[in-house]
Amino acid sequence: MISNQDKAAFLIEALPFIRRYHGKTVVIKYGGSAMVDKEIRQEFIKDIVLMKYVGIHPVIVHGGGPEINQMLERVNKTTEFIEGLRVSDQDTVELAEMVLSAKINKGIVADIQRQGGKAIGLSGKDGNLITAKKKFADKNGEQIDIGFVGEIEKINPDIIYTMTKDNYIPVISSIGMDEDGNTYNINADYVAGAIAAELSAFRLIFLTDVDGIMMNFRDPSTLLKEVDYEEVLKLIKDEVISGGMLPKVRTCLDAIDRGVKNVIILNGKTLHAILLEIFTAEGAGTLIKETQEENN
Numbered sequence: 001m002i003s004n005q006d007k008a009a010f011l012i013e014a015l016p017f018i019r020r021y022h023g024k025t026v027v028i029k030y031g032g033s034a035m036v037d038k039e040i041r042q043e044f045i046k047d048i049v050l051m052k053y054v055g056i057h058p059v060i061v062h063g064g065g066p067e068i069n070q071m072l073e074r075v076n077k078t079t080e081f082i083e084g085l086r087v088s089d090q091d092t093v094e095l096a097e098m099v100l101s102a103k104i105n106k107g108i109v110a111d112i113q114r115q116g117g118k119a120i121g122l123s124g125k126d127g128n129l130i131t132a133k134k135k136f137a138d139k140n141g142e143q144i145d146i147g148f149v150g151e152i153e154k155i156n157p158d159i160i161y162t163m164t165k166d167n168y169i170p171v172i173s174s175i176g177m178d179e180d181g182n183t184y185n186i187n188a189d190y191v192a193g194a195i196a197a198e199l200s201a202f203r204l205i206f207l208t209d210v211d212g213i214m215m216n217f218r219d220p221s222t223l224l225k226e227v228d229y230e231e232v233l234k235l236i237k238d239e240v241i242s243g244g245m246l247p248k249v250r251t252c253l254d255a256i257d258r259g260v261k262n263v264i265i266l267n268g269k270t271l272h273a274i275l276l277e278i279f280t281a282e283g284a285g286t287l288i289k290e291t292q293e294e295n296n
Contacts, residue, residue: 034268132176150184212286
């Protein structure tokens with residue numbers, strides 16, 4: 001049993017980290033088990049509300065691939081993937097928008113408000129937040145039309161600034177729109193990275209189903225607590241970082257290129273992973289930074 005003195009010591013340990021993060025923007029890509037598991041989801045929501053109450057400005061970006069798959073199965077619509085990208089006709093993107101911007105997005109907003117926070121759900125369409133264009137799949141050098149799958153052309157952060165100024169937590173679904181009014185489903189990792197860069201966020205956090213970058217993905221003890229940009233490039237070259245982790249890490253590097261100070265990869269299955277990462281000296285995942293020097 002933890003004594004009252006130990007509890008007080010934990011709070012005191014957090015003080016310099018609260019001071020460091022106070023008034024700063026932290027963009028969080030929310031997905032994986034942290035979104036699906038009910039217990040983990042509720043503890044994540046409490047963490048977000050706590051962050052807001054101590055003066056941090058969290059911005060949540062989410063996807064929802066598994067729930068989109070379930071909806072497509074429910075309506076007996078087959079799904080085709082080309083080079084890892086979902087081929088999305090008009091019906092598919094309409095269903096994706098319904099799942100992302102209505103069901104998932106509003107569910108997260110409701111959860112935050114039940115815990116005493118203030119949240120507003122947004123999609124990339126709101127306030128021209130995300131201007132998108134058609135993305136093509138590259139297969140053996142051939143550009144293949146995969147329908148209403150988008151890539152980001154521009155981020156307009158005005159609506160986010162308005163929300164955070166009024167102490168709301170923005171919850172953003174990964175839907176964008178082009179200048180002709182066409183709707184596109186966009187990879188949520190890319191959306192989180194682009195928004196973090198546009199906001200000059202102090203931190204970008206990716207919640208995943210792995211602990212972070214490991215020298216041997218089968219051995220959790222090889223987790224890298226901290227690594228800089230150049231070291232990550234070497235790990236990619238040496239194929240230590242590969243497979244499903246590779247596009248996520250490349251998104252991290254792109255965000256740093258565009259001005260994000262540090263990017264963190266966390267295991268969302270760990271209860272209170274975000275609080276452990278930002279409020280303790282030990283952290284809980286892998287921090288990717290621009291240089292060897294610590295960014296404060």
